[in-house]
Amino acid sequence: xxxxxxxxxxxxxxxxxxxxxxxxxxxxxxxxxxxxxxxxxxxxxxxxxxxxxxxxxxxxxxxxxxxxxxxxxxxxxxxxxxxxxxxxxxxxxxxxxxxxxxxxxxxxxxxxxxxxxxxxxxxxxxxxxxxxxxxxxxxxxxxxxxxxxxxxxxxxxxxxxxxxxxxxxxxxxxxxxxxxxxxxxxxxxxxxxxxxxxxxxxxxxxxxxxxxxxxxxxxxxxxxxxxxxxxxxxxxxxxxxxxxxxxxxxxxxxxxxxxxxxxxxxxxxxxxxxxxxxxxxxxxxxxxxxxxxxxxxxxxxxxxxxxxxxxxxxxxxxxxxxxxxxxxxxxxxxxxxxxxxxxxxxxxxxxxxxxxxxxx
Ligand code: UD1
Numbered sequence: 001x002x003x004x005x006x007x008x009x010x011x012x013x014x015x016x017x018x019x020x021x022x023x024x025x026x027x028x029x030x031x032x033x034x035x036x037x038x039x040x041x042x043x044x045x046x047x048x049x050x051x052x053x054x055x056x057x058x059x060x061x062x063x064x065x066x067x068x069x070x071x072x073x074x075x076x077x078x079x080x081x082x083x084x085x086x087x088x089x090x091x092x093x094x095x096x097x098x099x100x101x102x103x104x105x106x107x108x109x110x111x112x113x114x115x116x117x118x119x120x121x122x123x124x125x126x127x128x129x130x131x132x133x134x135x136x137x138x139x140x141x142x143x144x145x146x147x148x149x150x151x152x153x154x155x156x157x158x159x160x161x162x163x164x165x166x167x168x169x170x171x172x173x174x175x176x177x178x179x180x181x182x183x184x185x186x187x188x189x190x191x192x193x194x195x196x197x198x199x200x201x202x203x204x205x206x207x208x209x210x211x212x213x214x215x216x217x218x219x220x221x222x223x224x225x226x227x228x229x230x231x232x233x234x235x236x237x238x239x240x241x242x243x244x245x246x247x248x249x250x251x252x253x254x255x256x257x258x259x260x261x262x263x264x265x266x267x268x269x270x271x272x273x274x275x276x277x278x279x280x281x282x283x284x285x286x287x288x289x290x291x292x293x294x295x296x297x298x299x300x301x302x303x304x305x306x307x308x309x310x311x312x313x314x315x316x317x318x319x320x321x322x323x324x325x326x327x328x329x330x331x332x333x334x335x336x337x338x339x340x341x342x343x344x345x346x347x348x349x350x351x352x353x354x355x356x357x358x359x360x
Contacts, residue, residue: 001085002028004054005035005072005096007045008169008283011264012091012114014049015171015349022350023357031079033072033096034059038235040261048264049172065095065126072099080107086360087112090134091168093127093282098134105137110360114168114352116141117148118282118303124205127282131303140359142352144168144286145306145341165351166343169283170290173268174346180268189230189257193273196227202234203280206298210244212318216298217249219320223278223327224255230270232259276330278323285313292338294330296323310339 004013013030020028032054036042045051058075060068072095080088080103088104089112090097097113104111116135120128135141135152143149144167152162186193199220206212223229233241241247250258262270271277271287276294279285285304288295289312296316307313316322343351 001080001083001087002030002089003033003076003096003100004030004091005033005060005100006092006094007036007041007261008281009091009094009096010042010045010049010051011172011283012168014051015168015175016089016091016114016352017051019349019353023353025357026353026360029056029083029085030054031076031100032057033076033100034061035068035072035094035096037061038261040263041235044263049176069095069099072096073103076100076103077107080104080109085109087139087356089114089356091115093118093130093134095126095130098130101134101137110139111137112140112142112356113138114142115144115148117143117150117152117162118145119147119151120301120303122301126204128303140355142348142355144344144348145304147305163351163355164343165355166345166348167286167341168348168352169286170344171346171349172264173287173290176265176268177272180265180272183266183269185262185266185269186273191228191230191270191273194275196274197223197229198270198274198277198279199223199229199231200234200277200279200281200284201231201298202237203299204236206280206318207237207240210246213240213244213246215320216318216323217246219323219327220256220278221253222320222324224253226255226331227275228255228257229253229278230257230259230274232262232267232270234261276327278327286344288312289338290340290344292335294336296326296330298323306341310341311336312338 060071087110090101091114101111141162143164272291277288278296280298285307289307295313300317316326
C-alpha cells in the first residue's frame with residue numbers, strides 16, 4: 001500500500017507505480033491522504049505524471065500539524081485494517097509520511113521508507129522530525145545518497161535494512177524531460193532562455209516571520225531589477241504575504257512575475273532554461289543538480305549535501321548580502337561544470353521494486 005499526501009510525494013511515487021508493472025508478484029494499491037487537495041497542487045500532477053487514480057482518498061486537508069497528523073492516522077487505520085497489505089510504503093518527509101508510517105507499525109505492518117536517511121540536523125524543521133521518526137520505525141530504508149546511509153548507520157539502523165538505490169524523483173525528471181522541452185511556458189511568459197531566474201519559497205522558517213520575509217524581499221528586489229524573476233508561489237506563501245501586508249510591495253516589482261503554482265512539465269522547462277534558481281525547497285536542490293543549473297538555497301542547512309558536493313547548490317541563508325554576493329558571482333560568471341550523484345540514473349524505482357518483491 002503506497003501513500004502520497006503532498007505535492008513533492010507525487011514525483012516520487014510516479015516511477016514506483018510504473019515499476020510495479022514489471023513485478024507481477026506485487027499488487028500495488030495507492031492511497032492519497034488529501035494533505036494537498038488543490039487541482040494545481042495535486043490532480044494536475046497525477047495527470048501529467050501518469051499516476052493511476054488513487055484507490056482511496058482520505059480527504060484530510062489542511063490543519064495544524066497535530067490536527068493534520070492525527071486526522072490522517074484516524075482515517076488511515078480502518079483502511080489498513082480492511083486491506084491488510086503486506087507492507088506500507090511512504091515517501092519523503094511530509095506529515096502524511098509519519099502519520100501513515102506510525103499507523104502501519106502499530107498494526108504490525110511492515111514499513112518501507114523511500115528517501116530515507118536525509119538529515120538537515122535542524123530539529124526546528126517539521127520535516128526533520130518526520131524524517132527521523134519515520135526512519136526509526138521503518139523495516140526497509142531506501143536512500144538517495146550516501147550521506148543518508150551514513151546517517152542511518154550512525155543512528156543504529158541495522159545494515160540489512162538500508163539500501164542505496166538512487167533517487168526516484170530523478171527517475172521522474174529524466175522520464176519527462178523530453179515532454180517538458182515542448183512546453184511553451186517561456187514564450188507564454190516572454191522569458192529569454194538562459195536569461196531569467198526562478199524563485200520558490202515556502203519553508204515556515206522563511207515565510208512565517210515578517211522580518212525574514214522582508215529581508216528576502218530586499219534581495220529579490222535587486223535580482224528582479226537585473227533579470228526577470230519568475231515566482232510560482234505556494235499557497236502558504238501567498239497567504240503569509242497578504243497577512244504581513246507585503247503583497248503590495250511584491251506586486252510593485254516590475255521584473256517579478258508572480259504566478260500560481262504551475263504544473264510539472266512547465267516547471268521543469270522553467271528550471272532547465274533558467275540562468276539560476278533561488279529556492280528553499282528540498283527537491284529543487286536535486287532537480288537543478290541534474291539539470292546543471294546553479295541553485296542558491298535560501299537556507300542555512302541542507303539534508304541533501306550531495307547537491308553541494310556536486311557543485312550545483314550553494315547555501316546562502318536569508319541574509320540579503322550573502323544572497324546577492326552569490327547571485328552576482330553566478331550571474332556574471334561562466335556556467336561551471338557540475339557532477340552527477342551516483343545512481344541518479346533513472347532506474348531507482350526499478351531497484352526498489354526488485355528489492356521489495358524479494359523482501360515481501
Ligand atoms: C508540505 C510539507 C513540506 C513540503 C510542502 C510542499 C509537511 C510538514 N510539510 O508543506 O515538507 O515541502 O508540503 O508543498 O508535511 N494549501 C492549499 N492548497 C493545498 C494544500 C495546502 O491552499 O492543496 C494551503 C493551506 O492553507 C495550508 C497551507 O497551504 O494550510 C500549508 O499546507 P500544508 O500541507 O500544511 O504544508 P505545506 O506548507 O504545503
